[in-house]
Each structure stands twice: as C-alpha cells, then as structure tokens.
Amino acid sequence: MYEPGTEQINCNGRLIELPSLEVVRPAPKMPSDANIDWLLHIYFTRREFTRCRRLIERELNRHLNPEYLYFVQGLIDREEGNNIEALRHLQKSVELNPRNIETYKEIGRTLYIMGRFSQALGVFREAEQRSNRPDHEIYHYLGELLYRAATTQSQMEVARQQQDESRAYFELATQSGRKLESFVRLAELYRKEKQYQKAIELLETCLHLTPENSEVLIEISVLYLKINETQKAHDRLAEVVSIERKCSPKGLLAFGAILQSRNDVDGALSKYSQIANAEPEIAELWNNIGLCFFKKQKFIVAISSLRKSVWLSPLNYNALYNLSLIYIALCLRKLDDVDNAFVALERASVMATGQQGSGRNPLVVLNFALFCYETGRLALAAEQYNRFMSQAQDLLLPTEYKFQATKLKSLLRISNQGNGILLDSSDPEESESQQNGFQELQPDDMPLEVNAVVSQN
Structure with missing residues (x-):
C-alpha cells in the first residue's frame, strides 16, 4: 500500500524504501525554423523554385529571422525576370540585417541587370565601405561600372579619371580573386591604352586558370600581332587549332x-573567305580583303571591299585611309577620280589626329600634304606639311618620310622653323624613293592588326 507524500511502501508487512526518482521532462520541441535555411538553400541551388516558394510562404509569418527568406525570394524573382519584386525583397532583407554584404552585392547585380548603372555604382561603393575584407566581386563590378561610365562620358578629363579608377579596381580584383572576367577586362584596358606587353603578361597568367581557353589564346595572338611578333602569334593560334576543330572568326x-x-x-x-561565309558583317574583315586585292592590283574589287568596311564602320579611319590610297593610285592612272581621293584623305587625316583617332599618325598627314600639292592645293599642302612636322618632331621615322617631306618643303618654299625629325641612320641618297615626282607612302610593310588592321604607329 502506497502512502502519498512518503518514500516507503508496506509490502507483505515490510516497509520498503522507494528509490528517489528524478522527474524526466520531455525534450523541448525544436523551433519551426531550425533547419529551414539550409533546406531552402538546397532547393534554390537545385532550382526547385516552386518548393522554395512554398517553404517561404509557410515559414515567413512564423520565422524568427526572415532575412534569409526575403534574400532567397529576391534571387528567385530575379531568376524569373521579375527584377522589381527582386529589389523589393532584397531591400527587406538588407533592412533586417544591414551588415550582410552579400545582400548589397545582389541588389547591385540586380540594378546592373536592369541597366541602372549609376544606382548600381552607388550600391557597390556602399558595399565596399561596409566590407571589412577585400572582395574581388565588389572590385570587379566597380571596375565594370566605372569603365561603362567612362565610355559614355562627354567630358574627356572626367572620362580619363573614371577609366584610371576602373583600371585600379580591376587590378584589385585580379589580386584578390581568380575571376576570369576581371583578367580579360583589365587586359582590354591595357590594350586600349596601348600597353600591349602588360596585356600579354596578364593574359598569359590568365591561362593558368583556363589553359585551353581558345578566346584567351586568340586575344594573346592578336596582341602579339600588334607588337609585330608574328611567330608567337602563329604559335598561339596553332594551339587554338589543336583545341578546336573549327577556329572562330576572330582567330581566322x-x-x-x-x-x-x-x-x-x-x-x-582563303582564311577571310571562311569568315565571310559565316559572319560577313565585320568591318576589319573587308578592310583586310581590300588590302589583299590592292596588292594583287585589283583596284575595283579593293575599292568595293573597303567601301563595305566603311559602310559597316563609318568612323574606322584605317579603312578610310586605305581607301584614299587606292583612289590616289587610280588617280595616278588617269581614271579621273580626284574628288573622291581628296575627300577620303581629308577625312582620314582629321580622324587620325583628332579626338576620334587613336594617336598621332604622321604618315596620313604627309600623304595628304603630298596629294594636296599634286592637285594644286598649295595652301592646304603647306598647312598639312606643318601638321606633319609638329607630329613627327620627336619620332624616329624612316628615311622615306624624310625624303618626301624635304622635297615637298623645298617646292612649297617653306622656311625652316626649327622643327626637327629624328631619323634612322640610312643614307637618304640611297632611298628608292628618289625619282621624279612624288609617290604615295603605302603601309604594305607595316604590322597588321585585327581591330585596326593597318597600323601606322
């Protein structure tokens, strides 16, 4: 018989001590959100968006910390093309936790996709300030956005500052991470600034990340062409052929x-014809084809090809310059097209030395001066001669330039104003150009490029 409140019972006339019992409490129930975040992450990475939405909808009202739910909801909205809703949910997430840098980065990416580049730049700048460690993604997007801003900037000084800042961020991105796009974009900036050797070194480093990346190999070969290293360019292109059975148009x-x-x-x-069959709308292709036919003395086909190049890219001064050379050649053969030659040479001269040009190009200016003299435009010939002297005074130029410029100067009776040209050591008396009359200076022996195929620099 058990007596309540005691620790003994009477069993068959004997008192038996009961052992002390500890009350075992039931295990507390786990909160409903205990494993939701990792489960939600699994569904999202599997792109099971329907399950994600159900889970978010069920847990959002009772979730102790809905920050991650809003974050994933924003990513799903963006994946499905609903950028406005994506921004709304990501903004709720960042309001709940302003210290989460990843949310700022996703907001910036969403704005970038929407084309709101100025707002995206502001968000990534704020992310950079809040981040307590180097972040190559933030640096890459800052570089990308500043580069875009520089290309659309009308004020040259501001554009130059933005481009310098963009390059600095891409350099930080390549130092703090291994993002292929950062290496490629930084190399593109080096190429734009004509730092070809730096661009080559950077892309060679990039090959350690992707040893068989044909696009990188082709870009390296193009850069080798720009510095007249044709054998190294050929070797890199041979690697591309060994990787791919069909070479890309750029490689061809x-x-x-x-x-x-x-x-x-x-x-x-033969290489160009393969490109023309696949992608005929490439201005540099028709510029090169025009030069090939020019060498084969097929002037009409050359003119047709170069005209197509100019039509595809009206501001390509290389095509205009090459077209002017062919018009001059035709004029010298009595085909009576002086006006077209003058217009083409004039446009090429302005674009080669103005804001749209890629640098000084004394060959264009000197050819224009010679042509003006031949066609009786003496005042303009003198003006172009002076421009040539001002551009070429600190450059090492071939004897051919020296001979033609000196001959033009004597005929125009221009006094020596102290402008000098650095010349090579060859004897001008031995130049093949010493003959009666002028001749156009052609870029046949100059290195070819892909972007600007005939380089006179």
Whole structure:
C-alpha cells in the first residue's frame, strides 16, 4: 500500500524504501525554423523554385529571422525576370540585417541587370565601405561600372579619371580573386591604352586558370600581332587549332593577318573567305580583303571591299585611309577620280589626329600634304606639311618620310622653323624613293592588326 507524500511502501508487512526518482521532462520541441535555411538553400541551388516558394510562404509569418527568406525570394524573382519584386525583397532583407554584404552585392547585380548603372555604382561603393575584407566581386563590378561610365562620358578629363579608377579596381580584383572576367577586362584596358606587353603578361597568367581557353589564346595572338611578333602569334593560334576543330572568326582573322603580313595574299584571302561565309558583317574583315586585292592590283574589287568596311564602320579611319590610297593610285592612272581621293584623305587625316583617332599618325598627314600639292592645293599642302612636322618632331621615322617631306618643303618654299625629325641612320641618297615626282607612302610593310588592321604607329 502506497502512502502519498512518503518514500516507503508496506509490502507483505515490510516497509520498503522507494528509490528517489528524478522527474524526466520531455525534450523541448525544436523551433519551426531550425533547419529551414539550409533546406531552402538546397532547393534554390537545385532550382526547385516552386518548393522554395512554398517553404517561404509557410515559414515567413512564423520565422524568427526572415532575412534569409526575403534574400532567397529576391534571387528567385530575379531568376524569373521579375527584377522589381527582386529589389523589393532584397531591400527587406538588407533592412533586417544591414551588415550582410552579400545582400548589397545582389541588389547591385540586380540594378546592373536592369541597366541602372549609376544606382548600381552607388550600391557597390556602399558595399565596399561596409566590407571589412577585400572582395574581388565588389572590385570587379566597380571596375565594370566605372569603365561603362567612362565610355559614355562627354567630358574627356572626367572620362580619363573614371577609366584610371576602373583600371585600379580591376587590378584589385585580379589580386584578390581568380575571376576570369576581371583578367580579360583589365587586359582590354591595357590594350586600349596601348600597353600591349602588360596585356600579354596578364593574359598569359590568365591561362593558368583556363589553359585551353581558345578566346584567351586568340586575344594573346592578336596582341602579339600588334607588337609585330608574328611567330608567337602563329604559335598561339596553332594551339587554338589543336583545341578546336573549327577556329572562330576572330582567330581566322588573326591567321589571315599573319599570312598577309608575310605577303601570302592568297592564303590570307582563303582564311577571310571562311569568315565571310559565316559572319560577313565585320568591318576589319573587308578592310583586310581590300588590302589583299590592292596588292594583287585589283583596284575595283579593293575599292568595293573597303567601301563595305566603311559602310559597316563609318568612323574606322584605317579603312578610310586605305581607301584614299587606292583612289590616289587610280588617280595616278588617269581614271579621273580626284574628288573622291581628296575627300577620303581629308577625312582620314582629321580622324587620325583628332579626338576620334587613336594617336598621332604622321604618315596620313604627309600623304595628304603630298596629294594636296599634286592637285594644286598649295595652301592646304603647306598647312598639312606643318601638321606633319609638329607630329613627327620627336619620332624616329624612316628615311622615306624624310625624303618626301624635304622635297615637298623645298617646292612649297617653306622656311625652316626649327622643327626637327629624328631619323634612322640610312643614307637618304640611297632611298628608292628618289625619282621624279612624288609617290604615295603605302603601309604594305607595316604590322597588321585585327581591330585596326593597318597600323601606322
């Protein structure tokens, strides 16, 4: 018989001590949100968005910390193209936790996708300030947005500052992370600034990340062409061919440029014809084809090709310049098209030395001066001669330039104003150009490029 409140019971006339019992409490129920975040992450990475939405809808009202729910909801909205809702949910997430840098980055990416580049730049700048460690993604997007701003900036000084800042951020991105896009974009900036050797070194480093990346290999070969290293360019392109059975149009264009620089005109034309069949709307392609036919003395086909290049890219001064040379050649053969030659040379001269040009190009200016003299435009010839002297005074130029410029100066009776040209050591008396009358200076022996195929720099 058990007596309540005691620790003994009477069992068959004997008192038995009961052992002390500890009350075992039931295990507390786990909060409903205990494992929701990792489960939600799994569903999202599997792109099971329907399950994600159900889970978010069920847990949002009773979730102790809905920050991650709003975050994932925003990512799903963006994946489905609903950027406005994505911004709304991501904004709720960042309001709940302003210290989460990842949310700022996703807001910036969403604004970038929407084309709101100025707002995206502000968000990534704030993310950079809040971040307590180097973040290569933030640096990359800041570089990308500043680069875009520089290309659309009308004020040259501001554009230059933005481009310098963009390059600095891309450099930080390559130092703090291994994002392929950062390496490629930084190399593009180096190329734009004509720092070709730096661009090559950077892309060679990039090959450690993707050893068989054909696009990177092609870009390296193009840069080697710009510094007249045709054999190294050929070797890199050979690697591309060994990787891919079919070379891309850019690779074929570089192959053709190498063959063209080695005077293998037919081989170059065979490469160009492959591109023309697949992607005919490439201005540099028709510029190169025009030069090939020019070397084959097929002037009408050359003019047609260069006109197509100019039509595809009206501000390509290389095509305009090459077209002017062919018009001059035709004029000298009595085909009576002086006006077209003058217009083309004038446009090429302005674009080569103005804001749209890529740098000083004394060859264009000198050819224009010679042409003006030949056609009786003496005042304009003197003006172009002075421009040539001002551009070439600190450059090392071939004897051919010296001879033609000196001859033009004597005929125009221009007094020596102290402008000087640095010349090579060859004897001007031995120049093949010493003959009666002037001749146009052609860029046949100059390195070919893919972007600006005939480089006179």
